[in-house]
Amino acid sequence: MKSAHHRLDISRMGFSRTADVVARTIISVVAWVAIVILAGIAAFLIQNSLKALQELGLWHMVAGSDWFPTSANASFGFLPAEVGSIWVTAIALMLCVPFGILAAIYLSEFANSRVKEVGKTIIEFMAAVPSVVFGLIGMTLLVPLIARIFDLSSGLTGFTAGLCVGIVCLPTIISISEDAMHAVPDELRQGALALGNNRWQMAYKVIVPAASSGIFAAVMLGLGRAIGETMVVLMVAGNAGIIPTSPFLAARTMTATIAQETGEVVRGGLHFSVLFVMGLVLFTITFLINLVADSVLERQRRRWRR
Amino acid sequence: MVDSEKGSFTLEKVSVTYGKEMAVTDVSLFIPARQVMALIGPSGCGKTTLLRCLNRMNDELGNVTVGGKIILDGVDINSPAVDPVALRTQVGQVFQKPNPFPMSIYDNITFGPRTLGIRKKGELDAIVEDTLKRAALWKEVHKNLKKHAFELSGGQQQRLCIARALATSPECLLMDEPCSALDPISTQLIEDTMEKLKNAVTIVIVTHSMQQASRVSDNTAFMLRESMEEPARLIEVSETEKLFTVPSDPRTEAYITGRFG
Numbered sequence: 001m002k003s004a005h006h007r008l009d010i011s012r013m014g015f016s017r018t019a020d021v022v023a024r025t026i027i028s029v030v031a032w033v034a035i036v037i038l039a040g041i042a043a044f045l046i047q048n049s050l051k052a053l054q055e056l057g058l059w060h061m062v063a064g065s066d067w068f069p070t071s072a073n074a075s076f077g078f079l080p081a082e083v084g085s086i087w088v089t090a091i092a093l094m095l096c097v098p099f100g101i102l103a104a105i106y107l108s109e110f111a112n113s114r115v116k117e118v119g120k121t122i123i124e125f126m127a128a129v130p131s132v133v134f135g136l137i138g139m140t141l142l143v144p145l146i147a148r149i150f151d152l153s154s155g156l157t158g159f160t161a162g163l164c165v166g167i168v169c170l171p172t173i174i175s176i177s178e179d180a181m182h183a184v185p186d187e188l189r190q191g192a193l194a195l196g197n198n199r200w201q202m203a204y205k206v207i208v209p210a211a212s213s214g215i216f217a218a219v220m221l222g223l224g225r226a227i228g229e230t231m232v233v234l235m236v237a238g239n240a241g242i243i244p245t246s247p248f249l250a251a252r253t254m255t256a257t258i259a260q261e262t263g264e265v266v267r268g269g270l271h272f273s274v275l276f277v278m279g280l281v282l283f284t285i286t287f288l289i290n291l292v293a294d295s296v297l298e299r300q301r302r303r304w305r306r
Numbered sequence: 307m308v309d310s311e312k313g314s315f316t317l318e319k320v321s322v323t324y325g326k327e328m329a330v331t332d333v334s335l336f337i338p339a340r341q342v343m344a345l346i347g348p349s350g351c352g353k354t355t356l357l358r359c360l361n362r363m364n365d366e367l368g369n370v371t372v373g374g375k376i377i378l379d380g381v382d383i384n385s386p387a388v389d390p391v392a393l394r395t396q397v398g399q400v401f402q403k404p405n406p407f408p409m410s411i412y413d414n415i416t417f418g419p420r421t422l423g424i425r426k427k428g429e430l431d432a433i434v435e436d437t438l439k440r441a442a443l444w445k446e447v448h449k450n451l452k453k454h455a456f457e458l459s460g461g462q463q464q465r466l467c468i469a470r471a472l473a474t475s476p477e478c479l480l481m482d483e484p485c486s487a488l489d490p491i492s493t494q495l496i497e498d499t500m501e502k503l504k505n506a507v508t509i510v511i512v513t514h515s516m517q518q519a520s521r522v523s524d525n526t527a528f529m530l531r532e533s534m535e536e537p538a539r540l541i542e543v544s545e546t547e548k549l550f551t552v553p554s555d556p557r558t559e560a561y562i563t564g565r566f567g
Binding site: 192193197206209 | 393395
């Protein structure tokens, strides 16, 4: 009787081990599928880029200053789009980094619990609004306003697009920075206050430095979002395929170029392939940015796990 | 007159209310300057709550009301004229869990003085050396003051926190179970430190260890919350030796002889 009972226990252990193996297999398969899809995307981009890379060479495109894809003497220089992307991204970051970090400090260190709850909900909602809506608002409100303020013939400029993209990126930066500050142990707040610091001194002397890697990661993710943003720039940047020497000129970003031209080109042709190279460049940039942000976040997580 | 000595606290009918619930009531207590006062009692008896009244850290919790009077050097610290931020440079605190800031040893200690506007390197260097010596940490760390505070052991971190609290030259140091997260050797070092410190600062220590209270304190206050329905009260305060040998209240006797708590 005793030995039968004993055997029962062992067989049950065997069952739970089987369940564990099955669960683990399913989870690993799902994870690997995601990785394979990512690798597949990269492979697809590279495969379609090959034609342009072989016929024109990477340097001709990446450093070329003229974008005349349809003229008889076609030229596929990315610089107009690259400079457009840089303007838009730089202006977006100048807007959303300081505002985003200050808003995060407010939510994490100053707001009472009700304001914090409402604020976080609004920010999450903002993150879920499709960017085309921000484009619409930008087009009707910002474009005429910018034209009037800076006395421009048209308010469709890189600057306007930068402002709109900045608003699109704001929730990402606020939400991730706030998470990072929230993760700073409360003992540090108590310690700073007990040393005769007011809340603001506590926030900028202790909390922000302690959360700095998380804030950095937030900025990197915001940067990735800004570079990748397409719809807003299509709507308000002005869409000019020349190098914008000032942010107050019409511009076109890499994303907008791909979005606008892909539908009009011959499948499998040179222009088609060039757009894939542009996509590959974007893919690489955002991949690297995310990689850096992720490793920094991981470092922060390990730091507070002591 | 002992009363007017700098760094003494006089508590008159102090009560603490969280929202609507009264946590502590009717505490009248004299904390003499430059001595060690131990607050003992079972968990939840309001020791830490009372301690946090002395540097107004309870203000930070939001809906806390402190009644009665707390007088430090003749000034009611709850009066509108008193800035809690300034008060805290006079009444330092050491916490239960060591909480060094994520920066170097040097920057941890100069944190308070910098807030007070001290910028001269010579002055700051002197403060760092002096406070580290008083906190019995100088010998271990003086060769590398730029070392990150997180690289120190738990006991060293706690002594660093003591040095950090001393750096604003407070009159009083509040210690909330400062040794509960530490090993016996670190505890010993901190108790030795307290013995030396009390020449210069008033120390109020909350402790769960009656042995520690009897080792380090001059006076001991016993607090008790007799049931969940009523707030905690001060049961008895007297010289430590007297409280632990001939307590005047039967509840104190029951607690120190280990019959509850």
